[in-house]
Amino acid sequence: MSFDLSVFSNKNIILAVTGGIAAYKSAILVRRLKDYGFNVRVVMTKGAQAFITPLTFQALSGNPVHSELLDPEAEAGMGHIELARWADLVLVAPASCDTLAKFAAGLADDLLSTLYLATKAPVWVAPAMNQQMWAAKPTQRNLNTLVEDGVHVIMPEAGSQACGDVGLGRMPEPEDLAEQVREYFHKAQRAIAEKFGLLAGKKVTITAGPTREAIDPVRYISNHSTGKMGFALAAACYSAGAKVTLIAGPVSLDTPNGVERKNVSSAMQMLDLSMQQLYDGCDIFIATAAVADYRVAEVSEHKIKKAGDELAVSLVKNPDIVATIAQQKQRPFMVGFAAETRNVEEYAAGKLVAKKLDMIACNDVSRADIGFASDQNAMTVFFADRYEMEKRDLEKASKQEIAQQLVEAIHDALEQQQPVV
Structure with a gap:
């Protein structure tokens, strides 16, 4: 899964x-939160500083460590108010x-x-202490009070403790x-996207990558597609609030977060799954x-042995997946791609009309800087005449940025979509 x-x-x-021996874990926690992209x-x-130095956390977080209530360098000495306003989440760990008693x-x-x-941000606590202190009635009363006050308590785990005891703590x-922090913010952002995103409530199917057409059990016909553009689009559509199904040919890419992925190999398999999504x-x-334009007429059951200087392989034409979907009675909004x-x-303009698409994005894959293996792209987008929209030139940018612009183009076209005549 990629994020x-x-x-x-x-x-x-x-x-x-x-204060607690578990403070050493907090240093690793800072690094993990930073890895996810959070500002920390x-x-x-004072008790914490007896176990681990502020300099460690300053180096890991990239920010000064706060320990004094009245900080003369922060907002006229009101550092706690400045921090309280800055936070989107307060995590106390350990x-x-x-x-807990003070809270x-x-x-x-x-x-x-x-x-x-002072903060309006959600507060999470991850208690860590001796197992008997955890079980003590005053501690449990304090925890119940905090839960009633809206604090999220992350339960401790059981095991051997630094003091030699074994139990919860x-x-x-x-x-x-x-x-858990990442999932919390992801769910919050997803809820907003599903309500207000450009593609909120839409079901999107995306095909990506190459197909492989078998010659025999060890050989196949394929192309140089890496699937990067399709995967970037899947992530962008999901971020825009859509429910996304990604039908992927054989590629070495992680599935975007939240996207349902279905793996295929051949063009016929991709068509079958695409039709299923339509239904x-x-x-x-x-x-x-x-998608490979042709497949082998008869796939050899066994590996073809090398014999002679030439090998003749008969090919038959594969069905055009996007054109087949576009011809259906209950067809979705159709977006094609032309790699020329x-x-x-x-x-590209010819394919738009011939295949009865709503929109097509084209790029020049002969350019090394935006070709199949590149992390960047540049595209021109055409719309069917009934949309009365001018073509859009998407200047060279990362495939993630291009994907965002394509989502905007799809949204704009959907806003004025008319029934296909």
């Missing part, structure tokens, strides 16, 4: 570290028994307890905590796959 790390680049996490600032209690009682005698009262692993409900069909090496715009 677009840029979607979290505007999300701010305060990681509060309190660290708040440390959360000591003392910290529950509403005390405000240090930076962290004051920050807790271990802080979860940093990777697990970071994943299951499809609003937009985007054909980025470089010459007369690019002329050929």
Whole structure:
């Protein structure tokens, strides 16, 4: 599974570290949160500084560490208010028994307890302590109070502890905590996209990558497509609120987060799955796959042995997937792609009409800087005459940026879509 790390680049996490041996895990947690793209600032209690130095967290987070309630360098000495406004989430890990008690009682005698009262951001606590301290009735009362106040409690794990005891009280692993944070923000952003995104509520099917047409059990006919453009489009459509099914030929790419992937090899397999998606409900069909025009008439059951200087292989034409879908009675909005090496715009405009598409995007794959294996692209987009929309030139950019622009073009065309005559 792949993630677009840029979607979290505007999300701010305060990681509060309190006194406990589990503070060493918090250093790893900072790194994992940064790996996901979050902005991280660290708040440390005096107890935390007895276990690990602020310099460690400053180096890992790239930001100064906050430990004093009245910071003369922050907003006229009101550093806790500045931090409280900055945060999108406050994560206390590890959360000591003392910290839980302060939160529950509403005390405000240090930076962290004051920050807790001053912030409107969600507060999560990951308690870590001796197993008997965890089980103690006052601790459990404090936890119940915090839950009633809306604090999210991440339950500790069981195992051997630094003191030699065995039981509940271990802080979860940093990777697990970071994943919970990522999933929280992902769900929040997904909910917004499904309601307000450019393709909110739409079902999108995308074909991507090459197809392989078998000659014998070890040989096949294929092309240079890597699937990068189709996968970038799948991620962009999902981010725009669509439910996305990606029908992928044989490529070495991770599935975009949230996208349903179906793997195929041959053109016939891709057509069968594409038709199934049509029957299951499809609003937009985007054909980025470089489908082989021909397949071998008779695939050899066994490996063909080398004999002589020539080998004759009979080929038959594959069905045109995008044209086949476009001819259906209940057809979706059809987007085609034209990868050409010459007369690019002329050929693309012809395919738009001949295949009865709504929109087509074309590019010159003979260019090394935007060809099949490149991470960049440049495209020209044409629309069917009934849309009365001028062609759009998408200047050279990353395939992710091009995908975003294509989603905008699809949205604009859908806004004025008319029934096909």
